[in-house]
Amino acid sequence: MTVRxxxxxxxxxxxxxxxxxxxxxxxxxxxxxxxxxxRDGIERPRRTFRWLAIAAALALAAGVTFMSxxxxxxxxGAEQIAAAPLLDQLLAEELAEVLDSLSLRAPVSExxxxxxxxxxxxxxxxxxxxxxx
Amino acid sequence: xxxxxxxxxLSDAELxxxxxxxxxxxxxALVHRHARAVARFLxxxxxxxxxxxxxxxxxFRAFRKIDTFRGDANFxxxxxxxxxxxxxxxxxxxxxWQVLALDERDVPDERFDPHGEAISRDLEQRLAVEIGRLPxxxxxxxxxxxxQGLDYAAIAAALDTSVGAARVHYHHAVKRLxxxxx
Numbered sequence: 001m002t003v004r005x006x007x008x009x010x011x012x013x014x015x016x017x018x019x020x021x022x023x024x025x026x027x028x029x030x031x032x033x034x035x036x037x038x039r040d041g042i043e044r045p046r047r048t049f050r051w052l053a054i055a056a057a058l059a060l061a062a063g064v065t066f067m068s069x070x071x072x073x074x075x076x077g078a079e080q081i082a083a084a085p086l087l088d089q090l091l092a093e094e095l096a097e098v099l100d101s102l103s104l105r106a107p108v109s110e111x112x113x114x115x116x117x118x119x120x121x122x123x124x125x126x127x128x129x130x131x132x133x
Numbered sequence: 134x135x136x137x138x139x140x141x142x143l144s145d146a147e148l149x150x151x152x153x154x155x156x157x158x159x160x161x162a163l164v165h166r167h168a169r170a171v172a173r174f175l176x177x178x179x180x181x182x183x184x185x186x187x188x189x190x191x192x193f194r195a196f197r198k199i200d201t202f203r204g205d206a207n208f209x210x211x212x213x214x215x216x217x218x219x220x221x222x223x224x225x226x227x228x229x230w231q232v233l234a235l236d237e238r239d240v241p242d243e244r245f246d247p248h249g250e251a252i253s254r255d256l257e258q259r260l261a262v263e264i265g266r267l268p269x270x271x272x273x274x275x276x277x278x279x280x281q282g283l284d285y286a287a288i289a290a291a292l293d294t295s296v297g298a299a300r301v302h303y304h305h306a307v308k309r310l311x312x313x314x315x
Contacts, residue, residue, distance in 0.1 A: 016176035
C-alpha cells in the first residue's frame with residue numbers, strides 16, 4: 001500500500017477537531033485564572049515581609065529622629081549606614097509610600113521605577129536628612 | 134493565525150503586555166483565543182481524555198513564566214510547546230509511556246479529503262496512533278506544520294531550534310509515518 005506525503009498531511013490536519021470542539025474553554029479560562037491567583041497567595045508571605053520592612057524603615061526613621069535630638073554626639077554617618085540597606089530592599093511602590101509619609105519637599109515618589117537608584121543626589125540627601133532629623 | 138474572540142481587536146502582544154502587569158482579563162482572553170487550537174494539538178499528540186486538563190496546565194505554566202516569552206515568537210505555538218512538555222511530565226508521572234490512542238471521533242472522515250480519495254478508516258486510525266509514537270521533537274514539528282499550518286521559521290522559534298533542524302525533523306517524521314503505514 002502506497003501512502004503519499006499529502007495523504008499523511010491531510011489526515012493530520014484534521015486530527016483532534018472533535019476533542020477541540022468538546023473542551024470547555026470557559027472552564028479552562030476560569031481554572032487558569034484561579035490557579036494563578038492561588039499562586040499569588042503563596043507568594044503573599046514575601047509581600048508581608050516587605051511590608052514589615054516598610055514598618056521597620058519608618059520605625060527606624062522615627063527612632064533616628066528621636067536619638068538625634070537626644071544625643072548630638074552620635075556621628076551623622078552612622079544613621080545613613082543603618083537606614084540605607086533597609087530602604088534598598090523595598091520595591092519602588094513601597095519606597096514611594098515611605099517617602100510620602102515623610103512629606104519631603106522634593107516630589108520624588110511618582111518618579112520611582114527601580115527604587116533608590118531613581119533618586120537624584122538632592123532627593124537622596126533630603127530623604128536621609130529627613131530620616132536623620 | 135490569531136482569531137479575535139470576545140476581546141475585540143487587541144493583539145496577542147497587547148494582551149500579553151496587559152497580563153504582565155496583572156490584568157487577569159487579558160489572560161482569560163488569550164485562553165479563549167487559543168485554547169481550541171492548543172487542544173487540537175495536544176489531542177493529536179496523544180493526550181486523549183487528559184486534553185482539557187493539559188490545556189489548562191499549558192496556559193497556567195505559560196502565564197507563570199511569561200517573562201521568558203520572546204515577543205517575536207508565536208504565542209500559540211509557544212503554549213503548544215509548553216503543553217507538549219506538560220504531556221511528557223504527565224506520562225512520566227503516571228508511568229504511562231504507551232501512546233494514548235485518539236478517540237475514534239477525532240479521526241477525520243472522508244469529508245476532509247480534498248481530492249475525493251477514499252482513505253481507509255484503518256489507515257487514519259493507525260496514523261493517529263503513530264503520530265503519538267513519534268519522538269517528541271518530530272511529533273511537535275510535524276503537528277505544528279501539518280496540523281497548525283505554521284512555517285518553519287515560526288516552528289523553529291516556538292521549539293527553540295533552527296529552521297534547518299525543524300525541516301529535518303519534519304522530513305524524518307513524514308518518512309517514519311510512511312514507513313509504518315505502508
